[in-house]
Amino acid sequence: MESKALKVGWIVMLAMAVYGLVIALLWVFGTKAVFAPAFTTFTEQSWSDFVAASPKAAHLQLMTSRLVAAMAVAVCIIGIFMVLNSYRKGEKWSWYAFLIPGVIVWGSNLAYDITIASASGLVLMTIGLILLVIGLVVPARTILGGEAAKK
16 A cells, blocks of 8 residues: 555656656747747747848757657656656655756746746746756655655
């Protein structure tokens, strides 16, 4: 029988991974819609003006953004499988596997959105970071204390 803390933790962590997957898929399939407002906010130049002036550079930027989003999709799918197969069991390595990359991914995206002054991105990344922290903190004593391994 799993502890209540572990159950809450893995459910929140699963919600975080699925949330990240939804954001990544929106980014893959709506790259221009996601990227253009951030571009305009940061550069104070309209996306359409940039495309007209530098079509190849604009195309490269969209391809690069789509590539990063595709990698995010892969990371989120791996995260979902990790939650369902290891984190749910309270395996210590999976706690660290979410802690380190999770802070890097959500934290760097949060820093990016602060840098480019993207209010919507800031909200989305803050929600992801909060889910990560809750998913790590709630079951930490159970996972790191070894209670999950004993059961």
